[in-house]
Amino acid sequence: MGRAWARANSAKPLNIIFIMADDLGYADLGCYGAREIKTPHLDRLAKHGVRLTQGYANSPVCSATRMALITGQYQYRYRAGLEEPIRENLGLGLPETAPSLAAQMRKAGYRTALVGKWHLGDIEEFGPLKRGYDRFYGIPAGGVDYFRHSVILPGFEEHNLLTEGDQTVDENGYLTDLLGDRAATEIEEAGRDDVPLFLSLHFTAPHWPWEGPEDEAVSKAMKNYLHLDGGNLKTYTRMVESMDANVGKVIDALKRADRFKDTLIIFTSDNGGERFSDTWPFVGSKTELLEGGIRVPLIAHWPRRIRSASVSDQIMTSMDFMPTLLSAAGAPPEAMPPTDGENLLDVLLGEVAPKPRKLFWRYKSRSQAAIRDGDWKYLKITDREYLFNLAQDERERADLRYKYPERFEQLKQEFSDWNETMLAYPEDSLSHAVSSFYPDRYEPEESIMKLFPKE
Numbered sequence: 001m002g003r004a005w006a007r008a009n010s011a012k013p014l015n016i017i018f019i020m021a022d023d024l025g026y027a028d029l030g031c032y033g034a035r036e037i038k039t040p041h042l043d044r045l046a047k048h049g050v051r052l053t054q055g056y057a058n059s060p061v062c063s064a065t066r067m068a069l070i071t072g073q074y075q076y077r078y079r080a081g082l083e084e085p086i087r088e089n090l091g092l093g094l095p096e097t098a099p100s101l102a103a104q105m106r107k108a109g110y111r112t113a114l115v116g117k118w119h120l121g122d123i124e125e126f127g128p129l130k131r132g133y134d135r136f137y138g139i140p141a142g143g144v145d146y147f148r149h150s151v152i153l154p155g156f157e158e159h160n161l162l163t164e165g166d167q168t169v170d171e172n173g174y175l176t177d178l179l180g181d182r183a184a185t186e187i188e189e190a191g192r193d194d195v196p197l198f199l200s201l202h203f204t205a206p207h208w209p210w211e212g213p214e215d216e217a218v219s220k221a222m223k224n225y226l227h228l229d230g231g232n233l234k235t236y237t238r239m240v241e242s243m244d245a246n247v248g249k250v251i252d253a254l255k256r257a258d259r260f261k262d263t264l265i266i267f268t269s270d271n272g273g274e275r276f277s278d279t280w281p282f283v284g285s286k287t288e289l290l291e292g293g294i295r296v297p298l299i300a301h302w303p304r305r306i307r308s309a310s311v312s313d314q315i316m317t318s319m320d321f322m323p324t325l326l327s328a329a330g331a332p333p334e335a336m337p338p339t340d341g342e343n344l345l346d347v348l349l350g351e352v353a354p355k356p357r358k359l360f361w362r363y364k365s366r367s368q369a370a371i372r373d374g375d376w377k378y379l380k381i382t383d384r385e386y387l388f389n390l391a392q393d394e395r396e397r398a399d400l401r402y403k404y405p406e407r408f409e410q411l412k413q414e415f416s417d418w419n420e421t422m423l424a425y426p427e428d429s430l431s432h433a434v435s436s437f438y439p440d441r442y443e444p445e446e447s448i449m450k451l452f453p454k455e
Contacts, residue, residue, distance in 0.1 A: 014262055014264060014329060015187075015196055015254070015259055015262060016196075016266075017250060017265045018200050019266065020203065020267075020268055022062060022205060022206065023274045024206060024269035024277065024296065026292065028297070030042075033278075037237045038244075040248075045299050050311070050348055051297075051312070052312050052314055055268055055295065057271045059084065060294050061271055062270045062271060063120060064082075064085065066120055068319040070102065070322075071319070071322070072323060073098075074340050080092040080095070082429045085432060091122070093126025094120040096130070096131075099322065100131045102200070103131065105326075106132050108196075108330075108331065109196060111195045111197050112132060113135040114136045114137075114200045114202065116137075116139070116203055118139065119140070127140065129165065138162075143207050144161050147216050148219055152222050152223065174211075176204070176246055179204075180246025180249040184249045205243040206277070207274075210227050212235050212239055212242065215238075218230065247267070250265075251265075264302040264305075265302070269297060271296065272294055274437075282395065287365060287432050287434045287435070289379060291390070305349050306350070310350055314348075316347075319339065324342075326343075357372070360418045362422075367383075369415055371414060372390070376411060378415060387404060
């Protein structure tokens with residue numbers, strides 16, 4: 001029955017390519033208003049597909065979002081999802097008993113491959129090959145130097161993390177290019193075998209360190225890959241444009257295999273932007289529940305099913321991809337695992353109007369909490385609480401708490417009720433705060449910074 005899923009809506013098996021950027025700001029693509037960055041390949045996908053204006057990440061930090069993405073559930077249901085982000089030395093990761101989007105696709109007869117970043121636990125115990133992927137090429141951790149493919153920290157031994165399967169491999173090259181090339185190879189091999197492909201292409205770009213394709217000299221001089229003393233808008237531009245060029249490699253490979261029209265391509269980010277990114281018109285950044293930390297680009301392209309030049313204001317978040325992509329593959333309802341997400345395929349296809357959503361977020365650093373219900377958003381940061389109408393004020397400046405007290409109390413109570421159903425944060429769980437980096441809203445180095453020794 002599995003192979004029948006992939007042929008449910010197409011004469012050929014449906015390929016699904018899920019592309020995720022790392023720390024990309026909402027306005028870092030041309031089709032989302034980028035001022036200097038040129039992203040022609042992603043812009044064309046948006047022009048000939050559907051561009052969502054209200055795409056969200058499940059978390060304002062990477063591994064927590066990835067937990068929600070692969071399980072289709074709030075990350076707060078899992079102990080590893082309470083790490084913001086996961087540290088590889090804690091013995092935590094994606095549990096074997098958790099639902100896995102990759103495993104579901106494999107059951108349906110798909111070849112499953114992850115190219116890029118994993119960041120869901122130690123590879124030996126929790127690696128992608130143990131959680132539903134047939135093939136893996138990339139890095140198991142949260143980030144590496146783009147040329148040395150390693151974590152570079154003062155006082156720590158440097159070692160290569162580029163991995164194929166479950167073994168490290170020594171390869172030269174700019175990581176974004178290596179990932180794009182391998183993704184193209186996966187497409188070509190699946191095409192020759194006439195096997196439907198589910199490919200997760202998880203770039204590390206444009207996550208720090210701040211290195212473009214021509215910056216190998218910067219890499220050679222690198223002493224701390226947090227790169228707090230480096231980077232600028234020009235370098236960041238080259239990083240994003242390199243990622244776009246490698247998306248172009250994926251598109252070209254699909255066309256060479258005569259599978260472009262029979263492929264659903266999704267593009268999004270794991271959270272909002274950081275340092276050099278552009279989150280306009282929103283405020284906030286990675287590790288914050290302001291819109292700039294969780295509102296992300298979201299593009300869906302499927303020539304045979306999605307109408308060109310579509311724009312949707314559907315609210316959609318990371319955990320929605322489990323039911324949505326399984327539905328696209330033709331999965332019957334009884335094959336769907338338990339999910340907190342919603343199947344939004346009919347909205348992406350333009351068959352129905354956007355559906356109302358109610359979504360919840362929390363983040364341990366600064367005791368952040370948020371709920372979005374339609375246009376309304378309740379937000380808590382430390383001991384301050386707010387009420388916003390995002391349809392009228394997307395910059396979260398007009399606090400309506402006292403103008404609409406009943407609405408404020410309702411949302412606050414709904415958050416409290418929902419929160420009671422989730423796991424509590426342990427006292428020792430990590431929660432990264434990028435405000436430790438920013439002079440415009442500086443805070444004590446209380447979170448992830450204490451893990452990284454100064455030079």
